[in-house]
Amino acid sequence: MKILVCISHVPDTTSKINFTDNDTQFDTNGVQFVINPNDEFGLTRAMWFKEKQGATVHVANVGDASAEPTLRKALAIGADEAIRVDAPATDGYFVAKQLTKVAQDGGYDLIIAGRESIDYNGGMVPGMMAAMLGANFVNTCINLEVDGSNATAVREIDGGKESVKTSLPLVIGGQKGLVEESDLRIPNMRGIMMARKKPLHVVAADAAEAHAATAAFEKPAPKGAVTMVDPENLDQLIELLHNEAKVI
Amino acid sequence: MSVLVYTESEGGSFKKVALELTSYAKGVANAMGGEVTAVSINGGNAADLGKYGADKVMEINDAALETFNAKNYAAALAQAAKSAGAKTVVVSSSANSKYLAPLLAVELGAAYAPNVVALPESTSPMKVKSTVYTNKAFAINELKTDVTVIGLAKNAYGLHENSGAAAASAFSVELAGDNGVEVTSVDKATDKVTIADAEVVVSGGRGLKGPENWNLIEDLADTLGAATACSKPVSDMGWRPHSEHVGQTGKPVASNLYIAIGISGAIQHLAGINSSKVKVVINTDPEAPFFKAADYGIVGDAFDVVPRLTEKLKQFKANNA
Ligand SMILES: Cc1cc2nc3c(=O)[nH]c(=O)nc-3n(C[C@H](O)[C@H](O)[C@H](O)COP(=O)(O)OP(=O)(O)OC[C@H]3O[C@@H](n4cnc5c(N)ncnc54)[C@H](O)[C@@H]3O)c2cc1C
Ligand SMILES: Nc1ncnc2c1ncn2[C@@H]1O[C@H](COP(=O)(O)O)[C@@H](O)[C@H]1O
Numbered sequence: 001m002k003i004l005v006c007i008s009h010v011p012d013t014t015s016k017i018n019f020t021d022n023d024t025q026f027d028t029n030g031v032q033f034v035i036n037p038n039d040e041f042g043l044t045r046a047m048w049f050k051e052k053q054g055a056t057v058h059v060a061n062v063g064d065a066s067a068e069p070t071l072r073k074a075l076a077i078g079a080d081e082a083i084r085v086d087a088p089a090t091d092g093y094f095v096a097k098q099l100t101k102v103a104q105d106g107g108y109d110l111i112i113a114g115r116e117s118i119d120y121n122g123g124m125v126p127g128m129m130a131a132m133l134g135a136n137f138v139n140t141c142i143n144l145e146v147d148g149s150n151a152t153a154v155r156e157i158d159g160g161k162e163s164v165k166t167s168l169p170l171v172i173g174g175q176k177g178l179v180e181e182s183d184l185r186i187p188n189m190r191g192i193m194m195a196r197k198k199p200l201h202v203v204a205a206d207a208a209e210a211h212a213a214t215a216a217f218e219k220p221a222p223k224g225a226v227t228m229v230d231p232e233n234l235d236q237l238i239e240l241l242h243n244e245a246k247v248i
Numbered sequence: 249m250s251v252l253v254y255t256e257s258e259g260g261s262f263k264k265v266a267l268e269l270t271s272y273a274k275g276v277a278n279a280m281g282g283e284v285t286a287v288s289i290n291g292g293n294a295a296d297l298g299k300y301g302a303d304k305v306m307e308i309n310d311a312a313l314e315t316f317n318a319k320n321y322a323a324a325l326a327q328a329a330k331s332a333g334a335k336t337v338v339v340s341s342s343a344n345s346k347y348l349a350p351l352l353a354v355e356l357g358a359a360y361a362p363n364v365v366a367l368p369e370s371t372s373p374m375k376v377k378s379t380v381y382t383n384k385a386f387a388i389n390e391l392k393t394d395v396t397v398i399g400l401a402k403n404a405y406g407l408h409e410n411s412g413a414a415a416a417s418a419f420s421v422e423l424a425g426d427n428g429v430e431v432t433s434v435d436k437a438t439d440k441v442t443i444a445d446a447e448v449v450v451s452g453g454r455g456l457k458g459p460e461n462w463n464l465i466e467d468l469a470d471t472l473g474a475a476t477a478c479s480k481p482v483s484d485m486g487w488r489p490h491s492e493h494v495g496q497t498g499k500p501v502a503s504n505l506y507i508a509i510g511i512s513g514a515i516q517h518l519a520g521i522n523s524s525k526v527k528v529v530i531n532t533d534p535e536a537p538f539f540k541a542a543d544y545g546i547v548g549d550a551f552d553v554v555p556r557l558t559e560k561l562k563q564f565k566a567n568n569a
Contacts, residue, residue, distance in 0.1 A: 013382070013515065013516050013519065014516075017381045017384040037496075037497060118381070120387075121362070121363055121382060123350070123362060124350045127318075127349070127351050128350040128353065128360075130350075130351070131350065131351045131355065132354060136428040136429055137318065137319070137351070139318065140343055140347070152432075157343050157434075157436065158342055158343045158344070158442050158444035158445065159443075160436030161491075162433065162434045163432045163434075164430060164431050164432060165432050166428055166429045167428070176497055181484070211358075211360075211391065211392055211393050212359045212390065213390050214388065214390075215375060215388045215389070215390045216387070217380070217385050217386065217387050218377075218386040219384075219385055219386075220385070223540075223541065226539050226542045226543060226545045227544050228539075228545050228547070229544055229546050230546075231546050231547065231548030231552070231553050234553070237546065237557070238560055238561065241526070241544070242564070245505070245525075245526045245543065248505065248561070
């Protein structure tokens, strides 16, 4: 089985979000970038397929050279090869197009992406890829087993979960649950050394028009100060929730 | 010119989000100078959508769509959109809509903007505002395609009454026999309010000391008709099921009211709940970071405050029934 794990390179969760150039660019100053958490769960599940079922695992990113340390980290965790499509990732459709090309060229059976990335939170890339590839698609995937060309998966739905039966080629939008958090791996020295020798292919972007562009970013208006209520005066809280906030 | 809206239903009646979405579609249609066409799949009474502005309702009744399947649903909506000549298709942020929207967008050759929080800033070109960076910022997106798909963020617009004719007509769709993904079993609590649908969410953190104290949270939630939720460590320690974990790595919450009890307010927790409209925090520590993100705060011990609050709310509900 050939697996492609799509890795989005995102600001660490505790990053302060700021913008530059008249609020049109993300300010990377002082920001630590990491593997998108949902992709880390997917990558770890891919390692399981590699170790238990002999799968080959490649990772791919659409981005500029600044994403390479993130790809190297994925190689250090155990991926066999990495591919970087050399183009800024500004639009979900454009990214899905590029990754679809990578997937077609590499002939992958299983494509593991994340339910959403924590930068644009789009949740659009995996579904769009599935549609472009004509592959099956399971979103919000919290468990995945593959047997030959058949797959079974569990997916989270509003208020519960459902089990599904499907087949390869398959794209999933994965998240926590694919593996437990305690199974996530920190690259060790040996992994880091080996990663240096593994191939990281840089490929040119395929011509594709973006479907969307960010005209500007905005920060939320500063929140008003909190209204403190005396714990001995809970009637006041109820009064405020009823008459001022109008939520009860 | 028409704005197509996918109105979700459950058990043969429309969900509240369907009405909110219809209200929103009406707002978009007014801005574009068009009409609202609702698509209902094995849905409720078309007249209910008229109250919120639907001019037409395309009713798809098809046994093959009895259970949700993203590919089939996307195909059905794409056929409806093409038939109605829709310029914009509006979908919700439910798990199902987020699943089908990218498929629908590719099928229509449309740009898809998820997590949109307001009416378009302009409709030609289409410019919409959405949340990005786990709700820490907004982006103004310019959509460059002729047809667009807009995913409205949870609870972002509210219900707005309008009058629409809601002229219903049957619409039949052609579906591929094999949809590739077959549901084999569903495990869903039907007697509980889900975090996704809840107007009020009552959430507990490590400050509650142990699972044996969760009756505090549940009693308050029952009184308010609320869903229960928890912080990540609480589910990691097995005090509560994983399905209740909210925050950046858990479920997002966008309720009208979020009550956080014994939760410190770590950035990863806030990232998932900060699109809730009103936040109430109960914590013993006046320095807890959550107070900075709260609308109303009480410095106090949950074990003392919560039972008294529940009692008072019961009285309040009885008096206002
Ligand atoms: C990558 C990453 C992702 C994460 N994702 C999430 C996420 O999705 N969701 C999430 O919740 N966390 C997440 N976390 C964890 C987060 O950083 C915090 O550790 C967590 O939210 C703390 O949970 P808590 O507030 O319940 O516990 P604590 O931080 O221990 O806070 C307990 C609070 O209870 C108060 N308290 C104690 N006794 C009482 C009492 N008797 N009455 C009232 N108050 C009392 C204390 O003053 C304290 O403020 C993530 C962390 C990382 C690194
Ligand atoms: N620039 C990118 N390069 C590689 N994979 C990506 C990129 N952007 C998104 N993805 C994948 O698509 C998933 C969903 O991202 P998004 O649609 O941006 O929310 C991510 O978890 C990744 O698996």
